[in-house]
Amino acid sequence: AVERTLSIIKPDAVAKNVIGEIYSRFEKSGLKIIASRMHHLSRQEAEGFYAVHKARPFFNDLVSFMISGPVMVQVLEGENAVLNHRQLMGATDPKKAEPGTIRADFADSIDANAVHGSDAAETAAVEIAYFFPAMSIYSR
Ligand code: CMP
Numbered sequence: 001a002v003e004r005t006l007s008i009i010k011p012d013a014v015a016k017n018v019i020g021e022i023y024s025r026f027e028k029s030g031l032k033i034i035a036s037r038m039h040h041l042s043r044q045e046a047e048g049f050y051a052v053h054k055a056r057p058f059f060n061d062l063v064s065f066m067i068s069g070p071v072m073v074q075v076l077e078g079e080n081a082v083l084n085h086r087q088l089m090g091a092t093d094p095k096k097a098e099p100g101t102i103r104a105d106f107a108d109s110i111d112a113n114a115v116h117g118s119d120a121a122e123t124a125a126v127e128i129a130y131f132f133p134a135m136s137i138y139s140r
Contacts, residue, residue, distance in 0.1 A: 003081040004034070005118045006127035011069035012112040013102075014038075019072050022102055022115065025088055026076055035075040035128075035137045041067050049130055058111070065111045073131045077139060082124055085117045 009022055026033060041049070046066040053059050076085055090101025094113055097104040107114040118124035128137070 002077065002079055003121055003124070004075055004077045004128060005081045005085045005121075005124045006116075006131065007074045007076050007085060008116040009072040009074075010066065010112070010114055010116060011071055012065075012108060013106050013114040014070055014072060016106060018106055018114075022106070023074075025102060026074075026085070029078075029084055029088055031076040031078040031081055031084060031088075032140060033074050034077045034139050035132045036072065037074075037131070038070050038072050039131070040070040043067055049127070061111055075128050075132060075137055082118055082121055086119070089115050089117050 007026070009019055013019070013022065023033060043063060046063045047054075050059065050062055050066070053062065056062075078084060088102055090097030090103040092103075092113060093110045094103040094107035097107070102115050103113050118127050
């Protein structure tokens with residue numbers, strides 16, 4: 001089925017100047033960018049986005065990293081978008097990511113891991129709504 005997923009290019013990858021390289025991988029895999037914006041998250045915004053991880057030991061480091069610089073946030077649309085995007089990203093820990101994935105190629109650590117992607121269609125709907133009003137999404 002055609003799905004949508006939320007993608008974030010994290011501060012490390014933005015700083016490495018690989019936004020275009022990552023967008024190109026999305027497009028070559030058939031994912032369409034139907035909304036996009038650069039944004040420097042406040043601590044409150046990052047905590048809200050990652051609220052499901054609030055009890056985890058890595059929560060504070062994760063939030064501090066996510067507000068260390070601007071991110072690119074986009075909505076991707078396509079057949080099986082959630083899984084397709086997760087396969088392009090590779091494993092959360094770049095040491096475990098398959099060669100040729102975004103994290104294998106651009107990530108330095110489990111925190112500075114270049115990208116975020118929704119883990120399921122239901123989560124994607126919540127994450128997309130966190131960043132984009134419906135009128136700012138341009139489905140084609
Ligand atoms: P992300 O997909 O953005 O979702 C939560 C983030 O927490 C994850 O990517 C990692 O960058 C970060 N993180 C840090 N430590 C861990 C861990 N042990 N397990 C999962 N995620 C972690």
